[in-house]
Amino acid sequence: MTIGIIDVGLGNIGSLSGALYSQGWDIELIDSPEKIKQVTHLILPGVGSFSVAMERLERSGLSKAIKFFAQDGMPILGICLGMQLLADKGVEGGLCAGLGLIHGDIRPFGVVQPFRFPHVGWNVMNKQASHPVLSGIKAGADFYFVHGYHFTVRDKSDIVGLTDYSLNFASVIANRNVLGVQFHPEKSQKNGLRLLDNFCNWSGGC
Amino acid sequence: MNNSQNMKRCFRCGLPETYETIEFDSYGVCNICRQQDFKKEVIDWGERKKLFDALIAEYRGKYDYDCIVPFSGGKDSTFTLYYLVKECKLKPLVVQFNHGFMRPNLIENNERTFKALGVDVVSFTPNWKVVKRLMREALIRKGDFCWHCHTGIFSYPMHLAIKFNVPLVLWGEPSSEYTAYYDYRDNEIESVDEVRFNRFVNLGITAEDMKGMIEQDFDLDPRDLLPYTYPPLRDLKKLGYQSLCLGSFIPWDVKSQSRLIMDHLGWKGDEVEGMPPDIYGYEKIECQMQGVRDYLKFLKRGYSRVTQMTALDRRNGLMTQDEAEILINEWEGKKPPSLTLFLEYLDMTESEFNEIVMKLTIPPFKPEFEEIKWGKKTSDFDSWYREQKKL
Amino acid sequence: MLKKRIIPLELLKNDRLVKSCNFSEHRDVGHPIKSSKVYSDQDADELILLNIGDGDLEFDNLVRVVGKLAFECFVPLSAGGGIRKFGDAEKLFEAGADRVVLNSACYSTPLLIKEIADEYGGQSVVVGIDVKFTNGRYLLYSNSGVIETGLTLDDHIKTVINLGAGEILIQSIDRDGMMQGLDLILLTQVLSFSSIPVIIAGGTGSFMDLKSAFDLGVDAVACGSLFNFGDNNPLRAKSFLKNYGIPLKIL
Numbered sequence: 001m002t003i004g005i006i007d008v009g010l011g012n013i014g015s016l017s018g019a020l021y022s023q024g025w026d027i028e029l030i031d032s033p034e035k036i037k038q039v040t041h042l043i044l045p046g047v048g049s050f051s052v053a054m055e056r057l058e059r060s061g062l063s064k065a066i067k068f069f070a071q072d073g074m075p076i077l078g079i080c081l082g083m084q085l086l087a088d089k090g091v092e093g094g095l096c097a098g099l100g101l102i103h104g105d106i107r108p109f110g111v112v113q114p115f116r117f118p119h120v121g122w123n124v125m126n127k128q129a130s131h132p133v134l135s136g137i138k139a140g141a142d143f144y145f146v147h148g149y150h151f152t153v154r155d156k157s158d159i160v161g162l163t164d165y166s167l168n169f170a171s172v173i174a175n176r177n178v179l180g181v182q183f184h185p186e187k188s189q190k191n192g193l194r195l196l197d198n199f200c201n202w203s204g205g206c
Numbered sequence: 207m208n209n210s211q212n213m214k215r216c217f218r219c220g221l222p223e224t225y226e227t228i229e230f231d232s233y234g235v236c237n238i239c240r241q242q243d244f245k246k247e248v249i250d251w252g253e254r255k256k257l258f259d260a261l262i263a264e265y266r267g268k269y270d271y272d273c274i275v276p277f278s279g280g281k282d283s284t285f286t287l288y289y290l291v292k293e294c295k296l297k298p299l300v301v302q303f304n305h306g307f308m309r310p311n312l313i314e315n316n317e318r319t320f321k322a323l324g325v326d327v328v329s330f331t332p333n334w335k336v337v338k339r340l341m342r343e344a345l346i347r348k349g350d351f352c353w354h355c356h357t358g359i360f361s362y363p364m365h366l367a368i369k370f371n372v373p374l375v376l377w378g379e380p381s382s383e384y385t386a387y388y389d390y391r392d393n394e395i396e397s398v399d400e401v402r403f404n405r406f407v408n409l410g411i412t413a414e415d416m417k418g419m420i421e422q423d424f425d426l427d428p429r430d431l432l433p434y435t436y437p438p439l440r441d442l443k444k445l446g447y448q449s450l451c452l453g454s455f456i457p458w459d460v461k462s463q464s465r466l467i468m469d470h471l472g473w474k475g476d477e478v479e480g481m482p483p484d485i486y487g488y489e490k491i492e493c494q495m496q497g498v499r500d501y502l503k504f505l506k507r508g509y510s511r512v513t514q515m516t517a518l519d520r521r522n523g524l525m526t527q528d529e530a531e532i533l534i535n536e537w538e539g540k541k542p543p544s545l546t547l548f549l550e551y552l553d554m555t556e557s558e559f560n561e562i563v564m565k566l567t568i569p570p571f572k573p574e575f576e577e578i579k580w581g582k583k584t585s586d587f588d589s590w591y592r593e594q595k596k597l
Numbered sequence: 598m599l600k601k602r603i604i605p606l607e608l609l610k611n612d613r614l615v616k617s618c619n620f621s622e623h624r625d626v627g628h629p630i631k632s633s634k635v636y637s638d639q640d641a642d643e644l645i646l647l648n649i650g651d652g653d654l655e656f657d658n659l660v661r662v663v664g665k666l667a668f669e670c671f672v673p674l675s676a677g678g679g680i681r682k683f684g685d686a687e688k689l690f691e692a693g694a695d696r697v698v699l700n701s702a703c704y705s706t707p708l709l710i711k712e713i714a715d716e717y718g719g720q721s722v723v724v725g726i727d728v729k730f731t732n733g734r735y736l737l738y739s740n741s742g743v744i745e746t747g748l749t750l751d752d753h754i755k756t757v758i759n760l761g762a763g764e765i766l767i768q769s770i771d772r773d774g775m776m777q778g779l780d781l782i783l784l785t786q787v788l789s790f791s792s793i794p795v796i797i798a799g800g801t802g803s804f805m806d807l808k809s810a811f812d813l814g815v816d817a818v819a820c821g822s823l824f825n826f827g828d829n830n831p832l833r834a835k836s837f838l839k840n841y842g843i844p845l846k847i848l
Contacts, residue, residue, distance in 0.1 A: 012690065012691060014693035015667045015668065018669055019671050021668075022440055022669065023440075023443055024440050024443025116794070118719075122599065122642060122846040123598070123600070140847055141848060142600060142846040142848070144672075188671070189672055190401070227832070227833065229836055348828050404635040405638050405639055406830075410639065414627070415628050415632055418613045418627065419627070565826070569803055569805075
């Protein structure tokens with residue numbers, strides 16, 4: 001297996017690469033569509049703005065290549081902004097189309113006292129459904145979040161995990177071979193590493 | 207006596223609040239007791255045994271050895287080796303890390319065990335000069351001079367797993383028997399890995415940390431610390447390693463297991479400084495320095511080995527609080543004769559030692575040095591290693 | 598509900614971690630990467646890595662260490678010490694830091710806070726404030742406790758919040774390394790002035806000290822000596838705090 005990590009300058013991928021490398025996985029950094037052919041799994045990381053990220057994915061041709069990869073039933077994991085890019089559309093930096101791999105759209109958190117935004121820190125991910133990627137993770141486990149926008153799904157059946165912060169938002173979503181996590185597994189220590197390991201062992205089936 | 211009597215204690219077993227990882231519930235019972243309840247009442251040991259049979263079937267016959275068994279010669283590793291050879295019919299590579307303080311009875315036990323079972327054994331003895339310097343640094347930083355032993359025992363077999371290409375490493379008792387770094391109630395199989403190593407085995411200090419701490423005044427070759435360095439996870443993952451405890455698959459029972467190895471292997475217990483010999487003669491017989499170790503625990507935390515042993519018996523309903531307190535008052539809190547050897551090895555005076563320890567005590571306990579009396583020597587004391595006088 | 602945090606505070610000098618007493622007398626406490634990994638395995642919630650060497654070489658060293666750390670430790674990382682311009686912060690983010698810690702620059706070029714916050718988000722900026730208690734007042738110092746700035750706690754905190762800072766790291770120079778307890782009066786004041794999260798540092802000697810700070814409402818406690826001298830680690834600190842109902846991360 002080779003794990004592909006999309007790398008178009010959307011933030012540092014050192015921790016993510018290190019997390020996979022130390023667990024024994026072989027990784028490939030993907031900055032062009034041809035490289036996707038070499039991998040068995042794809043991870044879409046991301047920090048930053050929705051519209052800037054989509055613009056880079058479009059320009060490099062990766063947007064299309066990722067969609068084909070998904071159509072072929074290959075496993076894809078979106079992390080943080082990467083999860084949000086899976087949506088139909090987002091509003092950060094202007095209304096912008098996403099990859100449309102899990103239906104829904106991205107909205108900012110509203111102003112709700114006494115909550116501070118962006119949502120930063122350790123918070124609970126409440127499992128709503130079982131999924132191979134969450135195997136071995138205790139109920140009530142905390143993960144590390146840093147985000148100001150959240151994913152509103154079209155189909156409630158796509159929700160695998162919810163987190164409560166001013167509202168109950170989707171922190172883990174999945175549709176067939178495509179998966180998204182709002183938190184940063186590469187910053188969430190033991191459970192994050194386990195999730196990444198589970199993903200790399202997953203073939204995309206449910 | 208010292209103010210150890212003022213500490214909060216588990217209602218059932220008596221372990222005090224200074225015991226590492228201890229947490230008391232609303233009934234005043236500690237998590238270690240609750241873990242034992244779970245072990246006895248909830249864990250499906252039938253299922254666990256099936257898992258184990260499947261595990262060893264995966265590895266049997268496929269490598270030069272079916273597994274590596276790290277071995278100290280104490281009751282737990284002796285039982286583990288016995289079980290794996292006799293019950294499971296595995297071909298192990300026995301790996302022994304010689305900490306430098308092996309007692310005569312232990313060496314005899316080991317010879318008997320290895321010859322009775324018929325196993326290949328690799329024994330490793332690290333550089334004594336390096337060991338002494340490490341003991342000093344660990345004592346000062348953490349009040350626990352056994353860093354070289356903890357790290358060596360857990361790292362060295364992993365290096366051999368990689369070198370010999372033997373992915374399965376089988377240990378004895380799971381840590382949940384004694385502490386809550388890993389909890390039986392999570393109903394998971396404890397992995398004896400680098401995370402565990404960093405959580406409590408190495409006292410929070412890695413070999414790379416130690417290097418900078420000792421190289422200013424000690425002539426260190428960086429390779430000197432390799433036996434104490436955990437190998438890279440990636441190498442172990444590529445090997446397909448699994449490092450697990452036998453006690454995660456069969457319920458650990460120290461008393462019956464000790465009896466078994468005494469009967470079947472002629473394994474002998476021994477006197478240990480500061481411990482009532484008739485009752486607990488099977489405990490901690492491996493190391494000459496055990497007495498100093500227990501003494502340090504007492505000075506830092508106000509309790510020691512006798513409290514721990516009687517706690518196990520109280521928890522299992524084998525002893526009452528009054529009986530336990532009689533033993534504790536008679537045996538605990540005395541200065542072990544091995545302290546004189548320890549000070550000799552480290553070229554340290556007793557008052558330097560006390561000064562170091564005072565900085566490391568864990569509230570609410572505070573030791574009163576003037577009140578502490580000498581304990582009894584063991585019968586093999588005179589045969590223990592003495593440093594040659596410098597010319 | 599966000600959990601309270603225990604944060605090992607790591608000081609980097611000449612490629613090693615050191616611990617100080619009153620911001621001087623540095624003692625070797627370990628290898629930056631390996632020590633950080635140990636803390637992470639011991640359930641630390643974050644790491645703060647501060648460069649206390651002088652000059653560009655030492656800063657470049659910090660960037661290099663952050664890069665390696667990000668590759669081997671999987672826990673949020675704040676890094677700082679010697680950040681003077683936007684490019685310095687940029688290097689740290691690119692190396693893998695999640696946040697940067699600004700201290701002296703907040704006095705000399707406060708707009709740097711805004712520049713970084715605008716680009717990376719306010720949550721990526723931690724403002725470090727070092728104080729000494731003199732003649733009944735808290736005096737703010739820059740350059741590792743050397744230059745008295747003449748500012749008050751109240752004014753400075755308000756300024757940095759307005760410029761977009763995400764968190765305050767308040768450190769008592771008097772208590773540093775003494776292990777005699779945190780300055781709770783200082784903490785109370787800072788909590789009253791600050792509408793953003795606060796991390797307190799300087800003086801933790803026992804787990805009870807941690808509890809006292811959390812009881813007052815601080816978001817996080819950063820510890821140096823506690824975990825380096827003595828048989829203590831974040832795991833044990835958390836066991837202790839759990840017995841008192843402090844909400845901590847569950848793994």
